[in-house]
Amino acid sequence: MDRKEIARNIKRMRENSGYTQQQVADVLNVDRSTYAYYELGKILPSIETIYALSRVFNVHYSELLGGERKDRKKLMDSGGRDYQKAAPINVYELNKDEKTLIMHFRMLSQEAKDDVLQQIGENVSERYGRRKGTTEE
Numbered sequence: 001m002d003r004k005e006i007a008r009n010i011k012r013m014r015e016n017s018g019y020t021q022q023q024v025a026d027v028l029n030v031d032r033s034t035y036a037y038y039e040l041g042k043i044l045p046s047i048e049t050i051y052a053l054s055r056v057f058n059v060h061y062s063e064l065l066g067g068e069r070k071d072r073k074k075l076m077d078s079g080g081r082d083y084q085k086a087a088p089i090n091v092y093e094l095n096k097d098e099k100t101l102i103m104h105f106r107m108l109s110q111e112a113k114d115d116v117l118q119q120i121g122e123n124v125s126e127r128y129g130r131r132k133g134t135t136e137e
Contacts, residue, residue, distance in 0.1 A: 001059060002066060003040045003041045003044050005066040006041070006044065006045070006050075006066060007038060007039050007040060008041075009040035009063065009064050009065075009066060010038055010039050010045070010053060010064060011039040013053075013059060013063075013064070014039070014056040014057070016057075017056075017091075017098065017099075018026055018094075019099060019103070021035050021036055023096075023099065023100060023103065024053075024056060026100075027052075027100075027103045027104060027107060028049060028052055028056075038079055046109075050064050050065065053108065054108055055106045055107055056103050056107070058106065065091070065133070090136070110135060
């Protein structure tokens with residue numbers, strides 16, 4: 001495990017995702033300078049931080065450590081489960097709020113994600129009317 005290679009991988013994945021150092025640092029709950037040291041190879045992130053970064057960038061943690069996935073057709077969802085590759089949506093095409101929302105969402109447990117999605121669904125339903133397939137009372 002080469003510190004400089006890990007640093008290059010972290011920086012490359014952040015740039016490819018369209019995130020700023022500050023956005024990633026905020027999600028990791030570290031100072032931007034600490035995160036910058038990860039990218040410079042001055043500090044080696046803990047295994048917990050590597051795992052968190054893998055969730056933020058939606059990659060397997062081994063890709064951050066310098067390894068390649070044998071099966072490149074499989075990706076990880078934000079809950080850590082593998083799934084078959086579908087049409088990709090590039091995070092960099094989203095606005096700042098959408099990127100932040102996705103980063104925070106990826107850090108949640110599956111139970112918390114389910115709660116968030118339910119709350120969003122209820123909020124949308126309340127604001128914009130009933131969902132398709134429901135009847136008026």
